[in-house]
Amino acid sequence: MRFERKYKLENHSLETVTQSILLHPAGFRKIFPDRQVNNIYLDTPHLETFHDNVDGVAFRKKYRIRWYGNDFDQIKKPIFEIKIKENMTGKKEFVACDDFSFSNVNQTIKKLYTTRPDLPQLSPSLMNSYVRSYYGSPDGNFRITIDRQLSYFPMLYTRNFSRYNIFDPGIVLELKYDFDLDGKTDFITQYLPYRATKSSKYVTGLYLTANTGY
Numbered sequence: 001m002r003f004e005r006k007y008k009l010e011n012h013s014l015e016t017v018t019q020s021i022l023l024h025p026a027g028f029r030k031i032f033p034d035r036q037v038n039n040i041y042l043d044t045p046h047l048e049t050f051h052d053n054v055d056g057v058a059f060r061k062k063y064r065i066r067w068y069g070n071d072f073d074q075i076k077k078p079i080f081e082i083k084i085k086e087n088m089t090g091k092k093e094f095v096a097c098d099d100f101s102f103s104n105v106n107q108t109i110k111k112l113y114t115t116r117p118d119l120p121q122l123s124p125s126l127m128n129s130y131v132r133s134y135y136g137s138p139d140g141n142f143r144i145t146i147d148r149q150l151s152y153f154p155m156l157y158t159r160n161f162s163r164y165n166i167f168d169p170g171i172v173l174e175l176k177y178d179f180d181l182d183g184k185t186d187f188i189t190q191y192l193p194y195r196a197t198k199s200s201k202y203v204t205g206l207y208l209t210a211n212t213g214y
Helices: 014-022 048-054 102-115 179-184 201-208
Strands: 002-009 029-043 059-068 079-086 089-096 123-136 142-154 166-168 171-178
Touching: 002 179, 014 123, 014 142, 014 171, 029 048, 029 201, 048 059, 048 201, 059 102, 102 123, 123 201, 142 201, 166 201, 171 179
Parallel strands: none
Antiparallel strands: 002 089, 002 171, 029 059, 029 123, 059 079, 079 089, 123 142, 142 166, 142 171
């Protein structure tokens, strides 16, 4: 299990946020090239994973198909992820998927049940994309990601994706570390000039696309 502390930053430039990380006394440095992250979120017919998050259910799951890059016609090296959250800690389970075209996403979902028959009834509810930067402390104990250019497309009522139509100008910063390091985070958090917030890209995306049922 690991901790994830999230910071949703409004009215901050990418340059300012990046500088605050590079000047941190823990010595954070870039550990991986920037890349575009894409997700197709899956939910039950009654959007149970969405409502569990909004209602603050302590133990909950989130389902998504993730891939990297800017190709949406032929989705290559996708991974199906089950993100399991228990309060502020979480872990992920992974299932490799075959490459697929966007129009065949439902067929890909059906194949998942051959390896995970325990899955609830799932269908696409939202797609999103963002550019992610990766930073790490020299000892490898703490990692920070910076996500920006957040884009969303509703999938509850259509599969005819051509381009994203909802954009969020904010930045999401995440601090990630193993469960047993939670008592050693004060040095990291006290030099982050931001306030931790509850932030879910899935919840944000459904609200922005008005597909929440609320």
